[in-house]
Amino acid sequence: MxxxxxAIKKVQFWVFIAVMISFNSCRLMPKVIHASDCILLTVERGxxxxxxxxxxxxxxENEVLIRSPYTSILKKIYKEPGSRVQxxxxxxxxxxxxxxxxxxxxxxxxxxxxxxxxxxxxxxYSTTVDLNYSEEAKxxxxxxxxxxxxxxxxxxxxxGISPARIEKTKEEIALAEKELVMLKQRNAIRLKQLxxxxxxxxxxxxxxxxxxxxxxxTLNQMRVVAPSDGIxxxxxxxxxEKINIDNVLVRMSDLTTFKISGSVDDKLADxxxxxxxxxxxxxxxxxxxxxxxVTPVVENNKILFNVHLEQKNHPKLIPNQRLALWVVKDxxxxxxxxxxxxxFEKEVPGVVYVLKKGEAIRHEISTGIVNIDLIQVLxxxxxxxxxxxxxxxxSVFRNVESVVINK
Numbered sequence: 001m002x003x004x005x006x007a008i009k010k011v012q013f014w015v016f017i018a019v020m021i022s023f024n025s026c027r028l029m030p031k032v033i034h035a036s037d038c039i040l041l042t043v044e045r046g047x048x049x050x051x052x053x054x055x056x057x058x059x060x061e062n063e064v065l066i067r068s069p070y071t072s073i074l075k076k077i078y079k080e081p082g083s084r085v086q087x088x089x090x091x092x093x094x095x096x097x098x099x100x101x102x103x104x105x106x107x108x109x110x111x112x113x114x115x116x117x118x119x120x121x122x123x124x125y126s127t128t129v130d131l132n133y134s135e136e137a138k139x140x141x142x143x144x145x146x147x148x149x150x151x152x153x154x155x156x157x158x159x160g161i162s163p164a165r166i167e168k169t170k171e172e173i174a175l176a177e178k179e180l181v182m183l184k185q186r187n188a189i190r191l192k193q194l195x196x197x198x199x200x201x202x203x204x205x206x207x208x209x210x211x212x213x214x215x216x217x218t219l220n221q222m223r224v225v226a227p228s229d230g231i232x233x234x235x236x237x238x239x240x241e242k243i244n245i246d247n248v249l250v251r252m253s254d255l256t257t258f259k260i261s262g263s264v265d266d267k268l269a270d271x272x273x274x275x276x277x278x279x280x281x282x283x284x285x286x287x288x289x290x291x292x293x294v295t296p297v298v299e300n301n302k303i304l305f306n307v308h309l310e311q312k313n314h315p316k317l318i319p320n321q322r323l324a325l326w327v328v329k330d331x332x333x334x335x336x337x338x339x340x341x342x343x344f345e346k347e348v349p350g351v352v353y354v355l356k357k358g359e360a361i362r363h364e365i366s367t368g369i370v371n372i373d374l375i376q377v378l379x380x381x382x383x384x385x386x387x388x389x390x391x392x393x394x395s396v397f398r399n400v401e402s403v404v405i406n407k
Contacts, residue, residue, distance in 0.1 A: 033404070037390060038388050039391060041386070042384070043382065049328045050329045054268075058260055059258065066251075071245045072243055092224045093223050095222075106212045138179060232250060274291055276328065287309050288310050294306075307325065340371070352365055362401050
């Protein structure tokens with residue numbers, strides 16, 4: 001069979017087309033890629049949230065009011081409103097001459113009471129000695145009368161004394177014993193009186209000592225210092241003005257704990273509810289918290305709300321710091337997730353390549369919640385799978401079924 005020239009040319013054309021298609025396919029579809037040119041992501045079980053993005057500003061959670069400890073006059077201001085202070089820094093000084101005079105007066109009164117107490121103790125000791133002597137004298141008298149009675153009884157046997165004398169001595173002994181009992185009772189009462197006087201003096205000294213300690217403590221407070229790190233917001237008086245006790249001297253913010261003042265577009269108002277979970281985004285950290293008060297009035301098309309963090313003193317929180325907030329719209333717990341990369345094109349990948357025995361195998365996946373950190377996988381991969389992502393993007397794989405990973 002002899003082919004015509006036209007038929008031969010036609011065959012040659014189609015052969016050329018086939019060769020070019022084969023060549024381009026081999027050139028465009030990689031069969032091998034180096035591991036160093038890829039990023040490996042592990043499919044794990046974890047939690048993921050679908051956020052409503054809002055903005056927030058870090059603020060002091062508490063405002064501190066410093067009150068005047070004593071009626072006095074403002075003598076000097078060390079820190080003007082707006083100044084940042086650390087705990088213990090002096091803010092202002094109050095006139096302290098009046099309270100110093102009170103302290104000196106109380107010290108003099110205390111010294112007088114201590115002297116009185118010392119005299120009372122000496123009097124108590126002297127009285128105790130006298131009372132003991134009186135009791136011993138009574139006891140000796142009774143002992144002497146009893147000895148006399150014994151002698152008289154012997155004389156009575158020989159007729160040397162009358163029975164009347166014996167009766168008289170017995171009466172004297174009975175009277176002396178009654179007097180001894182009464183003396184002991186009076187002495188006990190007197191000692192109780194002296195002890196009560198001493199206790200009264202001690203109580204008076206204790207009360208006055210407490211008053212002195214309070215006054216000394218107040219004197220130390222006349223130099224008004226910051227109770228915590230913070231910022232002086234306002235000072236109520238000017239130098240030379242009189243200040244009554246308990247009047248507010250200084251208003252300052254407390255920088256030991258923080259809250260966040262948030263705002264979001266009013267179109268999302270339905271999601272801004274008290275108690276809803278919020279995450280403050282700081283670098284790579286997500287600080288959990290909950291929405292507190294929500295301002296009912298819309299300002300500049302914004303809804304304002306407060307966020308109370310679980311860790312209110314996190315070291316990365318800085319006053320007036322602007323940060324992103326994630327108000328949780330939806331959340332999935334203990335689900336399959338992998339890290340979200342900016343290498344993924346604008347759309348969430350519907351195809352990934354899973355590393356198995358040195359090859360990246362094409363897998364179609366379905367996804368759920370997506371945020372800037374993670375992507376939820378509903379099907380197509382399993383926990384523990386390693387996803388291979390070329391550093392130049394998934395488009396490098398040209399959607400082939402598999403690619404050899406060269407280490």
